[in-house]
Amino acid sequence: MRFPLSMTAGLAGYIAKNKWRPRPEWQVDRSAHVDSSNPFRIIASGTRSRKPHPMINKRFPLVLMLEPLHACNLTCTGCGRIREYESTITQQLSLEQCLAAVEECGAPIVSICGGEPMLYAKLPELVRELVARNKTIYLCTNGMFIRKKLKDYSPAEKFFFNVHLDGMEKNHDIAVEKEGVFREAVEGIKAAKAAGFKVCTNTTIYRETDMAEIGELFEYLKPFDVDGHLVAPAYGYSAVNDREIFMTRDDVHEKFQAFDAIAAKHRVNTTPVYLDFLKGERDLPCTAWGNPTYNVKGWKGPCYLITDAHYKTFEELMTRTDWEAYGYGNDPRCEHCLMHCGYEPSAALGINSRFSDGFRMLSWMLG
Ligand code: SF4
Numbered sequence: 001m002r003f004p005l006s007m008t009a010g011l012a013g014y015i016a017k018n019k020w021r022p023r024p025e026w027q028v029d030r031s032a033h034v035d036s037s038n039p040f041r042i043i044a045s046g047t048r049s050r051k052p053h054p055m056i057n058k059r060f061p062l063v064l065m066l067e068p069l070h071a072c073n074l075t076c077t078g079c080g081r082i083r084e085y086e087s088t089i090t091q092q093l094s095l096e097q098c099l100a101a102v103e104e105c106g107a108p109i110v111s112i113c114g115g116e117p118m119l120y121a122k123l124p125e126l127v128r129e130l131v132a133r134n135k136t137i138y139l140c141t142n143g144m145f146i147r148k149k150l151k152d153y154s155p156a157e158k159f160f161f162n163v164h165l166d167g168m169e170k171n172h173d174i175a176v177e178k179e180g181v182f183r184e185a186v187e188g189i190k191a192a193k194a195a196g197f198k199v200c201t202n203t204t205i206y207r208e209t210d211m212a213e214i215g216e217l218f219e220y221l222k223p224f225d226v227d228g229h230l231v232a233p234a235y236g237y238s239a240v241n242d243r244e245i246f247m248t249r250d251d252v253h254e255k256f257q258a259f260d261a262i263a264a265k266h267r268v269n270t271t272p273v274y275l276d277f278l279k280g281e282r283d284l285p286c287t288a289w290g291n292p293t294y295n296v297k298g299w300k301g302p303c304y305l306i307t308d309a310h311y312k313t314f315e316e317l318m319t320r321t322d323w324e325a326y327g328y329g330n331d332p333r334c335e336h337c338l339m340h341c342g343y344e345p346s347a348a349l350g351i352n353s354r355f356s357d358g359f360r361m362l363s364w365m366l367g
């Protein structure tokens with residue numbers, strides 16, 4: 001089974017409850033107030049040029065991206081975080097700030113990222129607190145400290161180490177600009193699995209990625225009984241300088257055509273609906289509010305990738321962002337974005353769903 005039943009049922013219940021009774025304070029329509037404030041907006045004859053968003057008036061968070069710090073032991077080529085937050089790289093959230101953000105947002109899934117979160121001294125305590133709150137936790141790490149710090153953690157049903165691997169040894173080490181990272185990450189995966197932890201991997205697909213190598217990577221990891229693989233295309237947002245490595249929308253569609261054969265053979269945790277979207281076989285709107293980001297500067301709006309503002313409270317992020325102004329066709333900065341932070345929630349929320357989706361999701365979850 002791909003996920004614990006308690007996790008699947010809990011998530012389905014949370015989504016159903018929020019779709020049925022959305023919190024009115026999060027449904028403010030900002031478009032009337034800020035039409036001219038975003039210089040990137042595409043406005044046809046002074047009016048909106050598109051249909052209302054299918055989730056308008058049903059906004060709620062699904063996954064909190066919690067960044068306790070942006071410091072990292074690596075300098076990966078495609079990383080926007082260490083570049084965008086260079087001026088605050090030595091700052092950290094306190095444990096209390098992290099927990100307050102978790103409470104304020106209420107999302108059932110917390111993805112702890114950064115920077116390298118295993119550099120955060122209070123991380124073991126944070127994980128323990130999140131387990132106690134029954135959250136599903138993805139600890140996103142480059143894997144360099146797993147072996148050294150494993151003793152500080154205890155296995156739990158909904159706690160996953162999510163280890164970043166962008167290819168086999170040679171290409172992964174080139175992407176992270178340091179030799180030996182792949183080997184240490186794999187040793188970390190083995191040690192965590194041997195100690196009873198859940199471990200998944202997270203792979204970013206770049207223009208240069210050979211999809212056959214991703215299949216080879218998953219095959220290589222098979223003997224270690226990894227609990228699943230997440231994949232997503234890289235996106236060249238403004239914080240990253242090296243635009244050569246990023247793909248256009250058409251590039252992504254072409255690249256992911258080859259992924260079905262890999263997904264059929266391995267435990268891929270990316271939802272089938274999102275994979276359809278990556279292949280260009282389905283349209284999804286951006287639901288960036290489903291995946292909010294909190295860090296040392298506050299609540300980052302509108303999304304993990306674009307920063308138009310940082311807000312002090314989650315309420316402000318939800319009510320002061322003109323959500324309908326973003327996404328493909330609305331903002332040129334979103335033109336080639338197919339990132340999971342904008343579109344995986346749309347898949348999970350069942351937007352633009354088809355009759356067969358329920359069955360596909362069920363067989364995928366039980367797969
Ligand atoms: S390990 Fe993660 S946070 Fe660190 S530089 Fe690489 S992508 Fe950025």
Ligand code: SF4
Nearest residue numbers: 286303326334337342
């Ligand atoms: S389309 Fe991508 S870049 Fe644009 S708001 Fe959504 S997640 Fe952010």
